[in-house]
Amino acid sequence: MYANLSLGALGLSADFPTAVELAARHGFAGVDPDVGYLAGLGDRAAIAEAAAAVAERGLRLGVAGLPVDLTAPAGEFTAQLAGLPDTLAVLSAAGVTSVGTWVRPMHDDLTYRRNWVLHVSRISLVAGVLADAGVRLGLEYVGPKTFWSTERFPFVHSLAEVRELIADTGAGNVGVILDSFHWFTAAETTADVAALADADIVSVDLNDAPEDRALDQQLDLDRRLPGTTGVIDLAGFVAGVRAAGYTGPVKVEPFMASLAEQPVDDVLADVSRRLHAAID
Template sequence: MFQNLSPGAIGIRCAWIEGLDLAREAGYQGADLNLGEAQRIAQERGTDTVRALFASRGLQIGGWGLPVDWRSPAPQFYEQLGRLPALCQLAADLGCHRTLTIYPPASDNLTRQELFNLAVKRLRLVAEVLRDYGHRIGIEFIGPRTSRMNHKHGAIYSMDGLLALACAIGTGNVGLLFDVWHWYTCRSTLDDVRHLAAADVVYVHINDAPAGIDALDQMDLVRCLPGETGIIPNVELLRTLKAIGFDGPVTIEPFSQSLSELAAQDPLAAAKRARASLEPIWREAGLA
């Protein structure tokens, strides 16, 4: 596993290369790939130039956001799908084989089964393209009950539900974007994680939960830095992920108002503060 920086996840707004500089200066081991920007640079100056952006800073490449909106209208979806092979080739040339998307916890337009069927159909098409280039896709489920309230139809919101989707897609390269927050808010257990295979986990988000609020009542965008409250057992989770063989990026995503305010004033200080929150957990989990 390696400590990975995604600037937007800690409230930093900056150009992609500035984010790579922040990752290096704040002591992270990796950073995410902006595939669109990487494609522009590669077309102008070659793939080696993009590769050097990471290598010269001593950074591993984390992951890249799936450039296909699988829930979009059909013409848009198929247009984006048609552009996917070239982007997959670039990511493969760079050695970054983890892409990420999200599964909504509810819908006002599609029933649970209709949304599931759409996901299976379209994400299978996506995953087949990804597989041709050696990529895996991590899908994030959204755990909080509050994110499902006030919508007409519920949807997948748990780890087991997402793994069932991966099984239905059936391409062998679909797994979890495992966010400890969603694991906690859907009331999963450490045993649930112990039963995973390394291939089930593509990418990890880490954070903590506000104290004094039941897991079912937590609000999705109100979180804490790792270790801030100790509500989420991050040490045990990281130990378990290590034990099952996960070796990928761990990205801090706290949705912290105070951190976002700091990021607006001093992005480097915010990046350092976020990493400092993870360090004791990292050491105690035996990852240092």
């Protein structure tokens, strides 16, 4: 596994060349691709040249966002799916092989079973388009009870459930996005993660949690930088990821607005140090 920089996940922003420079300067081994920037370069050769420049800095390209909303109204979903090959052409030219999205863990109208059928159908369609381009799809489950209990029908919010969902699609190019915060709020164990294989995991996020809330009171959008409070057993989580043989990107996504108020180099030096301390 390797330390990956995702400025957006940190609530920071910069153009892609700047992000690459920052990643290299602060000892990251990867950086998330900026699909909009790459698409704006115009043609496949220019995109490939930009990706080569990233590699020359000793960096890998991480995971792109899936530009398809799995829960969108039918017409919107169909239109987004039809536009997906255009995004994949950009990713292919850059050598990016993974995209990710999250599974919304509740619904006001659809029962668990009806929502399951909808997700299996739509994930299967998306996965088929991605497979044709040699791209994997990562699905992130969302663990906090304060989130999945806010609508009438709770949905997938644990590792076991998302693995069953993936299995029902029958797609061989769909895996899990693991986040230590969701792992913690779903009350999961090191063994749960260790039971996975590298092929089951598309991406990993490391976060800590506030120490002034009970497990079922944790809020999805209020986290801490890894190793800040010790509320989450990051050593146990990482041990499970390592036992699974995972080789991909690891990033930080703390949803802390305060990070954008600090000098960017200070923030990234701290994040890099925390990531390397956890995974090296």
